[in-house]
Amino acid sequence: MDRGGIPTIAELMALLATKAAEVEALAAERDSLARRILKLEEELALARLHRFAPRSEKHLDRVFNEAEQASLEDDTDDGHDDVDEPAAADLPDTGLPEARKPEGKKRGRKPLPADLPRQRVEYDLADDQKVCPCCSERMHRMGEVVTEQLHIEVKATALQNARAKYACRNCDRTGIATPIVIAPMPAQPLPGSIATASTLAFALVHKYVDGTPLYRLAQTFERAGVPVSRGALGRWVIASSERHLHRIFDALKLRL
Known part of the structure; x- marks a missing residue:
C-alpha cells in the first residue's frame, strides 16, 4: 500500500489471484460433491x-423368450431321433500334415440317471395284428424296443395314522376302571400339525x-388340490426353523 492506504496494483493483482484460486478450489469441491451425490443416489437405488x-429369480430367468433361448442349449429334447451329421467332402492330398479337426458338440439327449427308479409300461400288438402281412402266418415275438421318458408327478395324499x-x-x-392303551406314534417334526416330514421338507x-415366496408355494399346494394358507406355511417354516434348522445353523457356525 502507498502512504495514503490505497493498495497498489501489484497487491490488487495478488488478491485477485488468491480469490480466483479460492473460487477454483470451491468449484472443484462442488464437482466432487456432485459426483459423490450421484454415486450415493446410484447406491441407494441399487439398495x-x-x-x-x-430376488428369488435371476433376471435371465424372467425373459419373455426363455424357452426359445433354452432350446438352443446343447442338451436338447426336441422329440426327434438323433441324426448323424452328413460327411464332409474329402479334400485333395496336399502333402501337408493333416490338420487337427475341432471336436464337435455331441448331439442327442443325455441318458436318465441309472439310479432313477424305473416303472415298466408294456405295449403289445393286438391279436389280429400279430399276423404276417406277407404270408398270413402268425408272427413270434423276437424282442422289444425300450425307450425312456422322464416322468415327474406331484400328488398330494392324506396319510391316515391308525x-x-x-x-x-x-x-x-368286573366294574373296575378299564385301562385304555393306545399304540404310540413315532416322534413327529411338528406335533399337532397336519404336515408330515415330507411335506415340511417340500416347503423348506x-x-x-x-x-420360492410363500404365496407362490400356497398356489402350488392349491394346484395339487390341497389349499394351504400362507399363514400356515409361515408357521411351518418358523416352527421347523426353531425346532430343527438351528442344528444346521450351529453346525455351520462351528465350522466357520
Missing part, C-alpha cells in the same frame, strides 16, 4: 432394488433352496 425387487386302541374286557366286566426346499 432399494435389492431390498424390494424380486393307532391301535386296547382295553381290558375283564376290568370292563422350495422356500430356502429355490427361493
Whole structure:
C-alpha cells in the first residue's frame, strides 16, 4: 500500500489471484460433491432394488423368450431321433500334415440317471395284428424296443395314522376302571400339525433352496388340490426353523 492506504496494483493483482484460486478450489469441491451425490443416489437405488425387487429369480430367468433361448442349449429334447451329421467332402492330398479337426458338440439327449427308479409300461400288438402281412402266418415275438421318458408327478395324499386302541374286557366286566392303551406314534417334526416330514421338507426346499415366496408355494399346494394358507406355511417354516434348522445353523457356525 502507498502512504495514503490505497493498495497498489501489484497487491490488487495478488488478491485477485488468491480469490480466483479460492473460487477454483470451491468449484472443484462442488464437482466432487456432485459426483459423490450421484454415486450415493446410484447406491441407494441399487439398495432399494435389492431390498424390494424380486430376488428369488435371476433376471435371465424372467425373459419373455426363455424357452426359445433354452432350446438352443446343447442338451436338447426336441422329440426327434438323433441324426448323424452328413460327411464332409474329402479334400485333395496336399502333402501337408493333416490338420487337427475341432471336436464337435455331441448331439442327442443325455441318458436318465441309472439310479432313477424305473416303472415298466408294456405295449403289445393286438391279436389280429400279430399276423404276417406277407404270408398270413402268425408272427413270434423276437424282442422289444425300450425307450425312456422322464416322468415327474406331484400328488398330494392324506396319510391316515391308525393307532391301535386296547382295553381290558375283564376290568370292563368286573366294574373296575378299564385301562385304555393306545399304540404310540413315532416322534413327529411338528406335533399337532397336519404336515408330515415330507411335506415340511417340500416347503423348506422350495422356500430356502429355490427361493420360492410363500404365496407362490400356497398356489402350488392349491394346484395339487390341497389349499394351504400362507399363514400356515409361515408357521411351518418358523416352527421347523426353531425346532430343527438351528442344528444346521450351529453346525455351520462351528465350522466357520
